[in-house]
Amino acid sequence: MSVVGIDLGTLNTVIAVARNRGVDVITNEVSNRATPSLVGFGPKSRYLGEPAKTQEISNLKNTVSSLKRLVGRSLKDPDVQVEQQYVSAALVDVNGQVGAEVSYLGEKRQFTATELTAMYLSKIKQTAANELRLPVQDMVLSVPAWFTDIQRRALIDAAEIAGLRTLRLINDTTAAALGYGITKLDLPGPEEKPRRVCFIDIGHSNYTASIVEFKKGELAVKATACDRHFGGRDFNLALVNHFHKEFKGKYKIDITTNPKAMVRVDAAAEKLKKILSANQQAPMNIESLMNDIDVTAMITRQEFEALVEPVLNKATAPIEKALAEAKLTKDDIDFIELVGGSTRVPALKERIQAFFGKTLSFTLNQDEAIARGCAFSCAILSPVFKVRDFAVQDICSYPIEFSWEKDADIPDEDTSLTVFNKGNVLPSTKILTFYRKQAFDLEARYAKPEELPGKVPAFIGRFSVKGVKADPKTEFMICKLKARVNIHGVLNVESGYYVEDQEVEEEVKDEAKEGDDAMDTDDKKDDKPKTRKVKKQVRKGDLPIVAGTTSLDEPAKNAATEKESAMVMEDKLVADTEEKKNELETYIYDMRNKLDDQLADFASEEEKDKLRSKLTDSEDWLYEDGEDATKAIYIAKMDEIRAMAGPITQRYFEKVEAERAAVQAKLDAEAAAKRAEAESKKAAEEQAKKEEPAKDEVMTDAQPETEEAKE
Missing domain, CATH: 1.20.1270.10 (Substrate Binding Domain Of Dnak; Chain:A; Domain 2)
Structure with a gap:
């Protein structure tokens, strides 16, 4: 059985596996360590990963990107409307979910974002299986910390459709923190002050800052803050807009009227941005961009930083928010660890370093740290590997409340309760108690819809409690429900049962006085133990629960x-x-x-x-x-x-x-002749050896006589 960690990115995906007493990042069919997060459709087959990238420009309308940012969303969501400018395929509504309309096998087809993500995960699964030469079933998948219940469920569904079992959905920065902590041998002990590290992950489209406390064998996330619209593509967009104006004036062409030209300029901007991270200026040259016109341009790092100034001005906001939620100051942070490709932008590093006033740390591989952390998490959860024990304590990103209908017999009953607060430890279980005469429903929803990304619905699930009958003695049933936010950050009412108040005999322990001798103790052995009657709730039976959530039904x-x-x-x-x-x-x-x-x-x-x-x-x-x-x-x-x-x-x-x-x-x-010659030679040598001892014997006997003659 394999142990696989997947960092599902907006632009690229990285796969890591636990093997050879460590974690390796595996390469795809063209030996790249990252696979483009793209799904394309053609007249004969699909194109997944690298093949989708190869045909992207010639097949724009049938190529879908930003899979992670579409999954679990609706078409009306403003975030999805923003995403349409980055997705070349047409986004449509498919049974209330956002999907894409493409031409596949010669006909128009619509696929939901969950189905598209499943297609891509099946490709990732095959890539891992080809490298490992083993079937791949279990995996840990990274998600942004701001993902809601509906988005997390959609990803789990997509994995199941692809034939993968999700051992854990882990937040991006938590995965990076696990990869950081599990290899450290100098973490403080249980009684010592914890090591506080701020993890900053800036990828292609997302910025996350997490404050994490480390002690030996454990990590605890104290606060996480995100900016969903801050990443490498915002820097690219600033460059594309700049060159759009320049080419319009210089070459009299408008690239916004040509989707292929836009994609080519965006790809050139991505390369140019990387060159500017190490150089003071960089050129752009694109042959036959449109209307058979070749374009050239030059930009300096100073000009680039001026273009992205509005983006850079937001660079410290998530850090400030995370510190405030953790009730810490920047001076309380021991290390600042940066991951994600966009943290290579010099101006961004300067802003973050100036905020903290201390040197930044880059001990983790910026592109692969999250995938490695996922693989470590998978190894911990899998029975196949023996890994050093390392506890991971994450937190809920949004407060969750339960609401229910008012019972006519309890007029002053509250009908809602915030059960899991923001920052609540995850995974976490709470027991809810209800006094009811008949079956009833509970609804779980996010308590503060305004904090959710875009217009993600606040609804999480509806849970119907069956089998409720009034007790003749008390005229109601005491119902206990077990609500749990699990390891994936997904809420469920896992079980229900009913109890009865009963009087039971409980032994009262006497505190023996220090002066008692052995004889007194022996006398006491004959006395009956003292008891008292106490009321206790005794579990009597289970209550069936019918759950209605946003997960796909069977x-x-x-x-x-x-x-x-x-x-x-x-x-x-x-x-x-x-x-x-x-x-x-x-x-x-x-x-x-x-x-x-x-x-x-x-x-x-x-x-x-x-x-x-x-x-x-x-x-x-x-x-x-x-x-x-x-x-x-x-x-x-x-x-x-x-x-x-x-x-x-x-x-x-x-x-x-x-x-x-x-x-x-x-x-x-x-060979036979050589063997015969060798055998003949060997026979001659053996014959010679037989004759040699006789000669030696004669000389030995004669020697003393010769010496005496000389004397």
């Missing part, structure tokens, strides 16, 4: 899963068909070359003419009628050529085999 989820599986099979068939087509094309050219080269001496002129004719006919068919043939037809065409070329290639291989056998026989003969 039939809809199963239908979406089947639909996704069918599209995966279609994509595989198209890929296999394309592979067979390429094999046929390669075989035609290869056979034609071999016929004039290595097979030339093994075929008669008649055979050559027939085979050449067959190759030409197959080639003509391939580029005309065979452009859109099936996999089976390509295989059949290949078999026809192979059958005709078979006798020729057989003769060639027979000759090659004969030559190989002759060479092998020669080598065997040489």
Whole structure:
């Protein structure tokens, strides 16, 4: 079983896996460590990840981006309206959810954001499986801290449709904090002052600041603040607007009238921004931008910073808000850790450093820290890996309240209660008590709708409590409901039960006096223990709960899963068909070359003419009628050529085999001769050794006589 962490980004997605006693970031099919978060549609198949990026400019209307920012939203949401300027496909309403209308397999199709995200996650799943050579099922997925219940449920649904089980949805900065803390061996002990770190994550579209306290073996998030509309794309947009004006005056072209030109300028602005992070000036050159006009421009870092000044002015707002919510000052922070690609912008780093008045820290990989943290979290939750214990305590981003209908028998009863406050520890469980005579409903919603992103509905879920019957003695039933915000940040009423007040005997313990001796103690053993009657609530049975939440119901989820599986099979068939087509094309050219080269001496002129004719006919068919043939037809065409070329290639291989056998026989003969020579030499040496001892013996006996003669 694999342990996978996924940092699902607006622009790119990073996959990390726990293995080899550590965490590795894995590469995709083109060896990139980040995969574009794009889904595209074509006349034959879908394009997911890298293939979607490759065909994006030529297929803009059928390519969908910003998947993470669309999931769980409605078309009327103002945030979605903002997103339309970054998404080239047409956004539409699909049964109350935002979706995209695209041309797929030659017809207009509509897909919800949840389905589109599921398509992309199935690609990520396959990328991980190809690298690991293992099936991938479990994963931990990162989400922005500002995601609401409906958005989190939509992501979990998307993962399930893709065949993935979400072990945890973890907030971006919390994942980075886990990756930071789990590798530190110098964290303070339980009794010491905690280490306070401010994690600042600025990605392509989102800015999050989190204040986290670390102690040995644990982290606790104290506060998190976000700006949903602050990121790298805002810097890109400032550059695009600048060049739009410049090209309009200099070249008399308006790039806003040409979507492809806009995408190309945006891509150039992204590169230019990165160059300016390390250089004082950078050029922009785009060939045939529109109307066959080549454009060139130059911009300095100073000019760029002036363009993005309105964005930079908001650079410290989330930090100030997070500090205020944590009831801390900037002097209380020990380290400031920056992650996210946009934190490389020098002007942004300067603003943050000036705010804190201390050096910033970049000990984590800015692009991969969140994915690594997700993989660590997955390893902790998975039974496959043994990981150092590290507790993660996150917090609720928004207050949650429950409301219910007033009971006629309790006229002064409150009908709503804020159960989970903002900043409440997560995961968290609360027990709610109700006195009821009959079945009743509860509704969970966010207590402060104005704090939610865009126009996300405040509604979370409706929970119907069944099986309620009045107790004849008390005329009501005491109902207990277990409400829980789970590890994903999702709310559920997990269970219900009813209790009865009963009088039970409880032993009263006597406090023995210090002066009592052994005899007194023995006497006391014979006394009956003192008891008293106390009222206690005793659990009597369970109450069924019917939940109505924003998650997909089972039939809809199963239908979406089947639909996704069918599209995966279609994509595989198209890929296999394309592979067979390429094999046929390669075989035609290869056979034609071999016929004039290595097979030339093994075929008669008649055979050559027939085979050449067959190759030409197959080639003509391939580029005309065979452009859109099936996999089976390509295989059949290949078999026809192979059958005709078979006798020729057989003769060639027979000759090659004969030559190989002759060479092998020669080598065997040489080896046998060498062995015989070696054996003969060895026999001679052994014979010589047998004769040597006799000579030594004679010399040894003669030696003393010679010496005496000399004396």
